[in-house]
Amino acid sequence: MSSEEVQLVEFDDGALPPLLKYQVLSFLRIVWPDGFTGSLRHRDWITNPEYDPHHMLYIAGDLVVSHLEVVHRDVTPEGVTYRAYAPTSVLTFPPFRREGWAGKLVEKASRWIEESDADLGLICCEPESQGFYARNSGWDPVPEARIVVGDDKTRAELTPQVLLACFLTEKSQQHRETFGQAPLWLKDEL
Structure with a gap:
């Protein structure tokens, strides 16, 4: 394959080839250095394997063009537990920016999530x-959602992040307003 041919590849976490994994990790270390400090300074995983990440990448030969992973987690706002899937670690290497690669990955991940058991x-x-x-x-x-992040719900901190959602099942559609009434607690991905 020529280095100019870009192709989509997908891997479950344990199957991500090391050459691709370490390109993504290197970029994450530069873009989000806070995730690689203290006890995580020598971290050799992209996202905590507990979240069962599924990687989607555009590659040109052995070069990562763009990366996204979908993580799985249960969330329990207002006492109702939902199986939630979320795209994260979205990045495009600078020489390939403004060409639509990350947008295509987000579209692909959205379809993948909509067809899942989430x-x-x-x-x-x-x-x-x-x-x-x-x-x-x-x-x-x-817009009314508030997101708090931390390992312990009682010590979780409010983030400036905003929430977008796709309510896929009757259960989640019936309780949509719940996501704006109480803070949505997410465990830290690290």
Whole structure:
């Protein structure tokens, strides 16, 4: 394959080839250095394997062009548990930016989530990224939602992130308003 041919590949976490894994890890270390400090300084995983990440990448030969992974987690706002899938670790290497690769991955991940066993799809992002995700996922912003992150619900901290969601099952559709009434607690991915 020529280095200019870009192709989509997918891997479950344990099957991600080391050459691709370490390119993604290197970029994450630069873009999100807070995830690689203290006891995590020598971290050799992209996302905690507990979240069963599924990697989607565009590659050119052995070069990563763009990466996204979908993680699985249960969320329990207001005492009702939902199986949630969320795209995360979305990145495109600088030489390939503004060519649509990340948008295509978000669209692919959205379809994958919608066809899965998830009750809902969630995207937590910085406010300035909301338009990008809404445009590429087709999911709805939940402007009243508040997201708190931490290992322990009682010590979780409010984040400035915004929430986009896709309510996929009757259960999640019936309780949509729940996501704006109480903070949505997410365990840290690290």
